[in-house]
Structure formats: structure tokens, C-alpha cells
Amino acid sequence: xxxxxxxxxxxxxxxxxxxxxxxxxxxxxxxxxxxxxxxxxxxxxxxxxxxxxxxxxxxxxxxxxxxxxxxxxxxxxxxxxxxxxxxxxxxxxxxxxxxxxxxxxxxxxxxxxxxxxxxxxxxxxxxxxxxxxxxxxxxxxxxxxxxxxxxxxxxxxxxxxxxxxxxxxxxxxxxxxxxxxxxxxxxxxxxxxxxxxxxxxxxxxxxxxxxxxxxxxxxxxxxxxxxxxxxxxxxxxxxxxxxxxxxxxxxxxxxxxxxxxxxxxxxxxxxxxxxxxxxxxxxxxxxxxxxxxxxxxxxxxxxxxxxxxxxxxxxxxxxxxxxxxxxxxxxxxxxxxxxxxxxxxxxxxxxxxxxxxxxxxxxxxxxxxxxxxxxxxxxxxxxxxxxxxxxx
Amino acid sequence: xxxxxxxxxxxxxxxxxxxxxxxxxxxxxxxxxxxxxxxxxxxxxxxxxxxxxxxxxxxxxxxxxxxxxxxx
Numbered sequence: 001x002x003x004x005x006x007x008x009x010x011x012x013x014x015x016x017x018x019x020x021x022x023x024x025x026x027x028x029x030x031x032x033x034x035x036x037x038x039x040x041x042x043x044x045x046x047x048x049x050x051x052x053x054x055x056x057x058x059x060x061x062x063x064x065x066x067x068x069x070x071x072x073x074x075x076x077x078x079x080x081x082x083x084x085x086x087x088x089x090x091x092x093x094x095x096x097x098x099x100x101x102x103x104x105x106x107x108x109x110x111x112x113x114x115x116x117x118x119x120x121x122x123x124x125x126x127x128x129x130x131x132x133x134x135x136x137x138x139x140x141x142x143x144x145x146x147x148x149x150x151x152x153x154x155x156x157x158x159x160x161x162x163x164x165x166x167x168x169x170x171x172x173x174x175x176x177x178x179x180x181x182x183x184x185x186x187x188x189x190x191x192x193x194x195x196x197x198x199x200x201x202x203x204x205x206x207x208x209x210x211x212x213x214x215x216x217x218x219x220x221x222x223x224x225x226x227x228x229x230x231x232x233x234x235x236x237x238x239x240x241x242x243x244x245x246x247x248x249x250x251x252x253x254x255x256x257x258x259x260x261x262x263x264x265x266x267x268x269x270x271x272x273x274x275x276x277x278x279x280x281x282x283x284x285x286x287x288x289x290x291x292x293x294x295x296x297x298x299x300x301x302x303x304x305x306x307x308x309x310x311x312x313x314x315x316x317x318x319x320x321x322x323x324x325x326x327x328x329x330x331x332x333x334x335x336x337x338x339x340x341x342x343x344x345x346x347x348x349x350x351x352x353x354x355x356x357x358x359x360x361x362x363x364x365x366x367x368x369x370x371x372x373x374x375x376x377x378x379x380x381x382x383x384x385x386x387x388x389x390x391x392x
Numbered sequence: 393x394x395x396x397x398x399x400x401x402x403x404x405x406x407x408x409x410x411x412x413x414x415x416x417x418x419x420x421x422x423x424x425x426x427x428x429x430x431x432x433x434x435x436x437x438x439x440x441x442x443x444x445x446x447x448x449x450x451x452x453x454x455x456x457x458x459x460x461x462x463x464x
Contacts, residue, residue, distance in 0.1 A: 025433060025434075025435055027433070027435050027436060027439070029439050031443065042439070044435055044439075046434065046435045060435060060438075062435075062438075117461070119461075121457065123457060135457075137457045139457065139458070141461060146461075148461070150457070150458070152456050152457035153456075154455070154456060154457070162413055162414060162415065162416070163416075164411075164413065164414050170455065170456035170457075171456055172456040172457055172458070203452065203456045204456065205452070205453070205455065205456050210411060211411075211414045211419075211422060212410060212411055212412070213410075213411075213412045213414060214412070214414050214418040214419065214421060214422065215421045215422070217422060217427070219429065221453055223452040223453050224452075225451065225452050261450075261451070261452060263450075263452055263453055264453070265453035265454070267429055269427050269429065271421045271422075271424070271426070271427060277424075277426040277427060279429075283450070283452075283453045285450040285451075285452065285453070287449075289449075291449045291450065293448070293449070293450040295450070299431075301426045301432070303426060309426060309432055311432070317444075317448060317450075319448060319449055319450060322449065343447060343448060343449050344449055349447075349448065351440075355436075357432055357433070367432075367433055367436075369436060371440075373443065373447070375447070379447065381443075381447075383439075383443065385436050385439060387433075387435075389433065
């Protein structure tokens, strides 16, 4: 018995050393899409600090600098008074809208945009005497045309004395404000004055975690979300009333003002050997816009020489299209809801993932990752993540 | 949606047959950073989730805290 207690103490101490959670990590993301579409540069920092054994504070900050173009319908002959970031001389602007324009002036291609997003979050975890955990958080995100504030809370409760089973329940509430530019007077009820639109998002999740044996664990989670308010993308257009060799209307898209979604995730991790670890994940998602999706995710990590961790991974994703989506310019007439956003189309996607983590010494790790994302819509993206972590 | 209770039931049945009572002194492997759900670097997991959120129509399942993004 005494031996077991000594072993338990020794293991606890080594576990605490392994889990030394005081660190600062600085990471840099470089994301580039094909066909001169979106480029993102995103430096970020995260600090995690334990205060005794009962409190942990986690703070993060990320700056996204986005430039490039998104694929969109527009009126090529548009010579309007767009004041937002757009290329009015070529007509390739998200604001190049018009009613009863010449059908031959309807174009589909890249419309330019630039944006910068600054987002920060703060999470505080409190552990109680029975080691249950309460985590509360706030986050804020600012863009030139989008502001978001979120509050969240999650409670994790141990179900057994060995701490092999736990259940967690979490909720978050997000308040968003979207600036809807109004440049095409007379289209979509636009008077010339931009509008601030509101949207909210409520998320809830309940999960159950289980240690299966000394080298594997699993988690199942059910989630629910309710988005409400202005859910359009203010920069995306659709074509209505298209008559070949005659006329067409290019107007802003229109999505329902609420979306209810639910789903399930399964996660499984298994240390196959001292050096090899397998992660498997599955997610099912369904919403009342008609989108169902399945995601399969797998990562394999290999530890080499105590200092190196190599990771390779593959993620597969498939979704059905939204009820109100069409990519065709001659599809929509007077439907209430209409969108040609490729993200609402039916497609599949694959991500090939790889990364290397190297421990320079007991305090400093450096990492580099290269990932390739490809969609059946024709979108391809390559993104790299590099950075370092300092434990203190 | 019928798939959700079905998968939950199958998962419960599957794990109920092979679960062991892991003692505290047997948890060294479970505590390794390679076993963490958030990955060996949590902020990189957030990058990934953000990319998927901005390119796909699905979201959720990774926790409730995340923050907003004007990438509808």
C-alpha cells in the first residue's frame, strides 16, 4: 500500500512536471489561396499562467491581416460611387450591383477586399476542492466592418473518485454588429447610407469524457447553436431574373435571419507505443438551412529522441448544400432567400497536415507546420504555422 | 438527425465493454502533451478551426468559447 502511495505521489509529481502549464507561445500563420484569392498573415500570442493549483488564466491575442479577393457576381458596367475598398474602374466590386442591367454585363470573378481583424480572449479556470472545474471567458473581435463580443462558461464535473470519467456543460453567447455598406442606390432598398446590422449566436455543448485504460481516452459531445439576426454576407451578390440576351438584376444575397444547428463529436486518443500516438475524431453537423456535414479527422504523432515530435494528419469533410443556394446566374427569380456563396454549396474537402515540434531545452520549444487544404469547389490553400513556446 | 442517438448508443456500448479503472499512478501516458485533445500547441488548433469556419458552413463541437469572426 505504501509503495502504491509513493508511486502515486511520484507519478503525480512527474505528471505535474509534464503538465507545467505556465507558458507563453508566439505563433505566426501564413495562409495563401490559389487563383489570387485570399491571403492571410496572422501573428498571435497566448499566455497561460497557473495561480497555485486552483486557478489558471489564459489570454490570447491574434491579428489577422487579410487581403485578396472572393469570387462573386457583379455588374461589369458598374461605374457607381463605391466608397469602400473596391476597384470601380474595372467594375469588379462587391458593390457593383444593378437592376435590369444588360445580361451580358453579368460577370463572375474575383472582387477585391482588404481587412484587418484584431481578436483577443481571456479564460479563467477555477478548480474546486473536489477538482471540478469552472471556466469563464470573454472574447472580443474587431474588424473594420464587424464587431463581436462573447461571454462563455463551462463547468466540468468528475463522476468518479479515480477521475477517469467527467461530464462538462458549456454555454456561450455572442453579440455581433455588422456594418452593411450601401453603395448601389436603389438596389436592395439602399438609400446611400450604410447600416449597422445586429446578430447574436448562442452555443451550448454537453460532453462526456472517459479514460478507457492507461493509454487511451475518448470523448463524446453533443452541441447546439442558434444564430439570430443579420446572417448575410454583405459583400456577396446573386443574379435574379436573368434573361439571356436581355437583362438581369445583380443584388445582394439574402439568407434567413435565424439558423439552428446541432450535432455530435467523437474523439479518441491512443498511445499506441511509447513514441506513437493516434488521434481520431468525427463530427456530425446538421442545421435548418439544409446543410448536413460529416468530418473525419486523424493525427499521428511520433516522438523521437525525447526532443522531437513529428505529426502527420488527414482531415476529410463533406457537406450538402443549403436549401437556398445556387451557383447559377439563371436560377433565382423572386425567391425570398438566395445565395451563391460557395461555402453554402455541396462539396467535399481534404486537409493534409504535417508539423514538427523541437525541444531546444527544458524551457523553449520551436515548431513549424505545413498544411494543404483542397475543396472540390476548386479552392486550394496552403498554410504554414511557425513559432516558439517558452515555459516558465 | 437520427444518426446522433444511434452513434451515441453504439459508442456507449463499445466503450462500456473495455473500460478499466485507471489508477492515479497509471496516468503518466494520459498526461503527455501528445495525448491532449487541443494538440501539442493549442493556438495552432485555433488557427485550424478558424480556417475551417471561414471556408465551410459547419461549426461547433470543439467547445463553446471561440469568439466571433466576420467571415460568414
